[in-house]
Amino acid sequence: MTKSLVIVESPAKAKTIERFLGRSYTVKASMGHVRDLPKSQLGVDIADDFEPKYITIRGKGPLIKELREAAKKSDRVLLAADPDREGEAISWHLAHILGLEPRLPCRIAFNEITKDAIKEAIKHPRPIDQNLVDSQQARRILDRLVGYNLSPLLWRKVRRGLSAGRVQSVAVRLVCDREEEINDFVPQEYWSIIVRLQAENGETIEAKLWEQDGRKVEIGNAAAAEAIVNGLRASPFVVTDVRKREKRRNPALPFTTSSLQQEAFRKLGFTTKKTMFVAQQLYEGLDVGAAGRVGLVTYIRTDSHRIAAVAETAAAEYIRGKFGDEYYPAEKKPIQAASPRAQDAHEAIRPTHIQYEPAEMKEYLTRDQYRLYRLIWERFIASQMSPAVYDTVTVDIKADTCLFRASGSQMKFPGFTAVYVEETDDEEKDDAGMLPDIQTEQNLTVAEFLPGQHFTQPPPRYTEAMLVRTLEENGVGRPSTYAPTIETIKQRGYVSLEEKRFFATELGQIVVDLLKEFFPAIIDVEFTAGLERQLDRIEEGELAWRRILAAFYTDFAAELQVADRQIDEIELKDEETDVVCENCGRMMVIKYGRFGKFLACPGFPDCRNTKPYLEETGVVCPVCGGAVVARTSKKGRKFYGCANYPECNFVTWEKPVAKACPECGAYLVEKRSRAKGTYYRCSNKECGYETAAEDDTP
Numbered sequence: 129m130t131k132s133l134v135i136v137e138s139p140a141k142a143k144t145i146e147r148f149l150g151r152s153y154t155v156k157a158s159m160g161h162v163r164d165l166p167k168s169q170l171g172v173d174i175a176d177d178f179e180p181k182y183i184t185i186r187g188k189g190p191l192i193k194e195l196r197e198a199a200k201k202s203d204r205v206l207l208a209a210d211p212d213r214e215g216e217a218i219s220w221h222l223a224h225i226l227g228l229e230p231r232l233p234c235r236i237a238f239n240e241i242t243k244d245a246i247k248e249a250i251k252h253p254r255p256i257d258q259n260l261v262d263s264q265q266a267r268r269i270l271d272r273l274v275g276y277n278l279s280p281l282l283w284r285k286v287r288r289g290l291s292a293g294r295v296q297s298v299a300v301r302l303v304c305d306r307e308e309e310i311n312d313f314v315p316q317e318y319w320s321i322i323v324r325l326q327a328e329n330g331e332t333i334e335a336k337l338w339e340q341d342g343r344k345v346e347i348g349n350a351a352a353a354e355a356i357v358n359g360l361r362a363s364p365f366v367v368t369d370v371r372k373r374e375k376r377r378n379p380a381l382p383f384t385t386s387s388l389q390q391e392a393f394r395k396l397g398f399t400t401k402k403t404m405f406v407a408q409q410l411y412e413g414l415d416v417g418a419a420g421r422v423g424l425v426t427y428i429r430t431d432s433h434r435i436a437a438v439a440e441t442a443a444a445e446y447i448r449g450k451f452g453d454e455y456y457p458a459e460k461k462p463i464q465a466a467s468p469r470a471q472d473a474h475e476a477i478r479p480t481h482i483q484y485e486p487a488e489m490k491e492y493l494t495r496d497q498y499r500l501y502r503l504i505w506e507r508f509i510a511s512q513m514s515p516a517v518y519d520t521v522t523v524d525i526k527a528d529t530c531l532f533r534a535s536g537s538q539m540k541f542p543g544f545t546a547v548y549v550e551e552t553d554d555e556e557k558d559d560a561g562m563l564p565d566i567q568t569e570q571n572l573t574v575a576e577f578l579p580g581q582h583f584t585q586p587p588p589r590y591t592e593a594m595l596v597r598t599l600e601e602n603g604v605g606r607p608s609t610y611a612p613t614i615e616t617i618k619q620r621g622y623v624s625l626e627e628k629r630f631f632a633t634e635l636g637q638i639v640v641d642l643l644k645e646f647f648p649a650i651i652d653v654e655f656t657a658g659l660e661r662q663l664d665r666i667e668e669g670e671l672a673w674r675r676i677l678a679a680f681y682t683d684f685a686a687e688l689q690v691a692d693r694q695i696d697e698i699e700l701k702d703e704e705t706d707v708v709c710e711n712c713g714r715m716m717v718i719k720y721g722r723f724g725k726f727l728a729c730p731g732f733p734d735c736r737n738t739k740p741y742l743e744e745t746g747v748v749c750p751v752c753g754g755a756v757v758a759r760t761s762k763k764g765r766k767f768y769g770c771a772n773y774p775e776c777n778f779v780t781w782e783k784p785v786a787k788a789c790p791e792c793g794a795y796l797v798e799k800r801s802r803a804k805g806t807y808y809r810c811s812n813k814e815c816g817y818e819t820a821a822e823d824d825t826p
Contacts, residue, residue, distance in 0.1 A: 132250075133202035134236075135195065135222055137209050141241065144413025144421045145208070148243040149250075156198055158209075162188050163221040165268065170276050172269055178677045180269055182221070192225055199226045204234075206253055211237035211474060212429055213267070213667065214608065216260035223256060230256040239436075240480045241413050241423030263666040266673040270294060270659065273681060274650060277688055278643075285695045286638060291620055295605040295613050297643055298656050300622045300632075302598055303590055304640045307632040313586035319347040320580045321356060323532060325365055325525070325572035331564035332575060335525050335532035345530075353579040360527050360577075367570040368531075369524040375537065376515040379544035381433040382476035382508050385607030386600040388428070390593035391507070394551035396499050397628075400592050400611040404428065406500045407477075416484065416492045423480055424489070425504050429607045430474040431600075435508075439475075442482045443512040451546060457514045478508040510548035517541040521563050525572065538562035589629040603657035624725075626766075638698060646691035649683065702730065711737045725760075742771055747784040750795055750811075752776040756784050782811070791817045 134155045136142050142155040163182040165171035173179040199205050207222050209215035223230045233253035238245040278292035321337040337345050347353050392398040407428040413421045447456045486502035520537040596610045617623050622636030643651040665671040702717035709716050709729040716727040725741035743758035754772040770776040782797035785808055794812035810817040
């Protein structure tokens, strides 16, 4: 009997695949890469045409020995790392250490870890794709050239422990540029005028001033708004046009990596790192009862919306059987790649088996696994369903030279919304109800004018979801890079996360300003996106990878020399607090660590005293009367607790407000919702008191 060795990256993946193969197969895990560039040196011989110096990763010796022994006992070795550039490079390195010929059929790839997909892949091994390997090598060496040259420069000139990289530096720049936009923003006052009108039957309608003298209305102050209202008080309001139509809303497409990260942030509050961690578990396989260990979703690193024909067929059967024929569209538009820059190498992210409904899987999954799986499952099913249909009506009302407009809509057929509705980053939703039955030429009576003052708003600070979307739209990075990029800029202290929004720190702004002045290409969005496109062309076999490196490094090396000569050492002072170090009497300063801010004695290394940074809220602890302060969990999530911890164990995830409930006396907490905006709610769940945040209720 022929013995085969299959090598994957992780033990979880190996355990799942092992179930689908017979006794003639042995499945081992390489635990990711087995070779890499050395950490202690550049590891790239620039003089020798950028030849990389790969070494065995420290600690992998026993594992490599085990893999070599298993390979000797096998008639063939199949390398089954993930189906992307990284996976191809892992397979190439494995081939090297195992003495395999990469041009022979030793590589298998699959988009999902299911029995059929694995057995089909086993039947069709192929040679290692050297273009994919070269593209990954070029990326790795580019990142090494940038990181191992810029980071020491930042250590010498700014502060030890800093880093710079192709993608992370652009991400920090985006946050810093947005901070500058917000700081430079000058609000502009404007007014709107809404009129509440009444029909003869007593029904009311609210219409907004749309045009005056045939032009879009721009009302700059209260006096102008008052003048318009006074001029209309004696004018008749007549309905001039009623337009009724049917509006269709199409479902969102199946998930790509970036859209999954964005939606998991918006709907579940997951960071990009958490999303990818949990998604990897769903992909590699979990024990789901009688079915055994199963990969629940397809490959999670993809930029394509495309899905396999067999998945479309399964979804059609499920939708027709569960909801009825009308919920499956008679005609479906062909799905294009996510963007012109998309590689479209893999399917979209979808469940591997439609019949594994989330409710049935819940008992086998952790809470996070279940919530993410349900999101992926529902999104995919909804993407295959019929559009939602709405009856909409738009009413134009004339008064003197002014045109007022009212609109409303009512759902006629739920379609895909019976399963799933996509979240958005927009603060407002168009949920207008249906208008009363109104006819043209009908006269309406003014019940009330409602002029409103507004101010233009600066662009919003980035959330993780918005930053991922911006990076993707600009072609910066790839699906697999977003999560580690965001984690790096947080850990380095270049950005801070407050209320789930990114704020640029002083350190981040200093680094960006330096890079803008001395390394404009590195920090340029379009240049970085251009490098990504060149990496794609290497993958396609259109460009030589060493030539790309040479073209990049010529200018970069010259910029390094200039920067080293001209940048003066920057003294970045730590922010001093009024907290006295109990060990030496110095005033403690704010430092940034892996989990955010903390207090440290400036007398280091003579005094090594540190303590948590306590952000006071002004709220009194309801348990012991101490101060309630903001803290950060080890996972980076903000919570609130008593400053007297551990003597007092009071904690809450909800932000407390320095106001007492007028009904029961408990403290209020700040809440936000799309429907209500920011409001206060009583922390006593049995009370239920709520009030608007602007309310001065004591």
